[in-house]
Amino acid sequence: MGPVGLKPAPVHAPRRLATTNDVVKLQRLMTHVLVRPLTAKSGMQTTWTDGRPMADVVGEFIKPNDRLTAFERLQLYNRMYWFRIIDAFYDDNPGLRALLGDKKFLKLCETYLAKYPSRSFTLRDLSSRLAAFIAEAPELTAPRTALALDVARFEWAQTLAFDGGSRPRVEAAEIARTRPTKLRLALQPYLTLLALNHPVDDYVLAVKHREALRDAASNTSETATRRARLKRITAPPRGRTYLAAHRLDNQLYYKRLGRPAFLILSALQEGRPLAAAVAAAGKRVRPEQVRAWFAHWMELGWFCRP
Amino acid sequence: MPANAFNGQTDYGIGIGLRVPHYRHILAEKPTVDWFEIISENFMVDGGRPLEVLDRIMEQYRVVQHGVSMYFGSADKVDRTHLKKLKALVKRTKTPWLSDHLCWGSVDGTYTHDLLPMPYTFASARRTAEKIRQVRDFLEVPICVENVSSYAEYHVSEMTEWEFLSEVVERADCGILLDVNNIYVSAQNHDFDPYAYINGVPHHRVGQMHVAGHTKFEKYILDTHDHPVLDPVWKLYAHATRLCGVTATLLEWDDKIPSFDEVHDEALKANEFIADAKQARKKK
Numbered sequence: 001m002g003p004v005g006l007k008p009a010p011v012h013a014p015r016r017l018a019t020t021n022d023v024v025k026l027q028r029l030m031t032h033v034l035v036r037p038l039t040a041k042s043g044m045q046t047t048w049t050d051g052r053p054m055a056d057v058v059g060e061f062i063k064p065n066d067r068l069t070a071f072e073r074l075q076l077y078n079r080m081y082w083f084r085i086i087d088a089f090y091d092d093n094p095g096l097r098a099l100l101g102d103k104k105f106l107k108l109c110e111t112y113l114a115k116y117p118s119r120s121f122t123l124r125d126l127s128s129r130l131a132a133f134i135a136e137a138p139e140l141t142a143p144r145t146a147l148a149l150d151v152a153r154f155e156w157a158q159t160l161a162f163d164g165g166s167r168p169r170v171e172a173a174e175i176a177r178t179r180p181t182k183l184r185l186a187l188q189p190y191l192t193l194l195a196l197n198h199p200v201d202d203y204v205l206a207v208k209h210r211e212a213l214r215d216a217a218s219n220t221s222e223t224a225t226r227r228a229r230l231k232r233i234t235a236p237p238r239g240r241t242y243l244a245a246h247r248l249d250n251q252l253y254y255k256r257l258g259r260p261a262f263l264i265l266s267a268l269q270e271g272r273p274l275a276a277a278v279a280a281a282g283k284r285v286r287p288e289q290v291r292a293w294f295a296h297w298m299e300l301g302w303f304c305r306p
Numbered sequence: 307m308p309a310n311a312f313n314g315q316t317d318y319g320i321g322i323g324l325r326v327p328h329y330r331h332i333l334a335e336k337p338t339v340d341w342f343e344i345i346s347e348n349f350m351v352d353g354g355r356p357l358e359v360l361d362r363i364m365e366q367y368r369v370v371q372h373g374v375s376m377y378f379g380s381a382d383k384v385d386r387t388h389l390k391k392l393k394a395l396v397k398r399t400k401t402p403w404l405s406d407h408l409c410w411g412s413v414d415g416t417y418t419h420d421l422l423p424m425p426y427t428f429a430s431a432r433r434t435a436e437k438i439r440q441v442r443d444f445l446e447v448p449i450c451v452e453n454v455s456s457y458a459e460y461h462v463s464e465m466t467e468w469e470f471l472s473e474v475v476e477r478a479d480c481g482i483l484l485d486v487n488n489i490y491v492s493a494q495n496h497d498f499d500p501y502a503y504i505n506g507v508p509h510h511r512v513g514q515m516h517v518a519g520h521t522k523f524e525k526y527i528l529d530t531h532d533h534p535v536l537d538p539v540w541k542l543y544a545h546a547t548r549l550c551g552v553t554a555t556l557l558e559w560d561d562k563i564p565s566f567d568e569v570h571d572e573a574l575k576a577n578e579f580i581a582d583a584k585q586a587r588k589k590k
Binding site: 085 | 419422
């Protein structure tokens with residue numbers, strides 16, 4: 001199966017570009033070539049999808065010069081494409097990379113992006129379908145698929161918290177004016193609620209801290225003590241973890257939540273009225289506790305109008 | 307032309323690209339800089355720190371938007387959602403002109419995030435010019451299109467790159483962001499005379515220029531933006547300035563980014579060539 005979203009490549013490149021359809025054919029064929037994964041030696045694959053030599057396919061539309069063949073010229077673009085998106089993918093998923101190790105992470109990255117090339121004008125969205133892909137292809141992350149899934153969801157939530165939209169906060173007076181059975185509150189678009197099976201927040205933060213130390217070490221003479229500190233970070237054990245990934249004053253934060261608090265926020269996010277959302281937490285939660293939570297969430301500016 | 311319809315009748319001087327490693331220095335030290343070029347896509351977001359930084363920069367400096375994903379040459383129709391986001395940013399920055407590349411990079415809604423060379427045909431020029439007009443009419447801001455560096459050429463091309471660029475900008479009635487480093491890189495990769503390129507474009511349409519560093523390999527040159535500007539590129543810049551007049555100029559430095567001062571000092575080297583060009587024009 002080819003890249004999702006990209007229509008099949010034409011068998012041959014158009015000989016002329018008389019119509020828009022000709023241009024589409026040329027661009028589609030070239031895009032299929034560029035998004036094709038590189039070989040183990042970071043070269044362009046030598047055989048096309050239908051078994052023809054890649055040099056013949058590329059030679060139909062790219063001119064050689066006196067120094068480079070058509071294959072070599074397009075190989076430059078094929079390499080730059082993969083180097084660029086892999087770089088972006090590495091930057092956005094340091095926790096996943098640390099968890100899987102470089103080799104496995106690269107394989108995941110290539111397989112994911114070969115199937116789901118970018119559908120957005122910005123590289124920021126590159127990992128938007130990663131968690132779903134990990135669930136779809138568990139063999140790429142086995143035996144740590146459940147943990148990898150949590151880390152991928154957490155790292156994508158960080159991206160959303162970094163530059164996601166924000167809407168005017170709902171003020172306390174407005175809440176007080178409306179009956180709880182009627183009042184509906186939305187959560188800020190930059191806030192993501194996560195129900196995870198591992199406490200990956202601490203893990204990812206530890207990885208980022210290590211990366212920062214590593215960057216600092218690369219600028220100084222590395223001592224044995226420092227090297228020791230840069231050693232492997234232990235993967236977190238299983239443990240149900242409820243989190244809100246959000247931002248405050250444009251800094252990222254990860255707030256651990258208890259299950260009842262998570263259920264209330266999830267119910268509000270689903271559009272349930274306040275009274276029903278609070279009921280979702282169960283009868284054991286004391287009203288003063290709920291009031292304290294809401295006061296804190298209001299302070300953080302989490303609520304906006306639906 | 308110092309100020310023309312294609313750069314919003316401005317005379318902006320020498321700028322540099324606004325890059326993350328310099329944020330802290332710029333916001334704390336407030337160095338004197340004529341203007342900053344921002345990559346539009348980095349700020350086409352819905353909120354958070356990028357927009358906060360941009361607003362703080364705009365309190366002190368003039369900014370001009372430079373895009374990397376409009377893909378005027380892609381066969382796909384213009385994405386209205388993308389345009390709306392871009393227009394919101396245009397309103398925020400009040401950019402006097404907006405630039406993006408004469409290239410393609412997406413098809414069927416799939417993005418390569420690259421600036422891929424165009425096939426230089428009359429039909430492509432017509433379609434591309436139409437798309438530039440559509441974008442300009444929607445955004446209501448002058449547009450300059452930038453020539454890209456390239457490493458490959460198509461069999462179907464019917465003209466030189468500078469003839470294609472001229473054909474597009476005349477049909478679209480838009481400006482040119484003349485990247486002299488890209489001209490040099492492509493000239494080396496495709497064996498043409500970079501001076502013939504500069505001589506061959508409509509000089510009155512040049513609204514901005516770019517200079518940058520590149521990297522030489524045995525059989526080709528890559529446009530890496532990770533070095534100071536090399537001498538042959540400064541010479542081309544001097545030539546272009548003599549022909550086009552003193553134009554808003556920007557140094558691009560995007561990889562292995564040194565200190566702010568080092569980047570700014572490199573950009574200010576353009577002053578030397580600007581002075582020479584002014585002298586030469588006076589003698590005429």
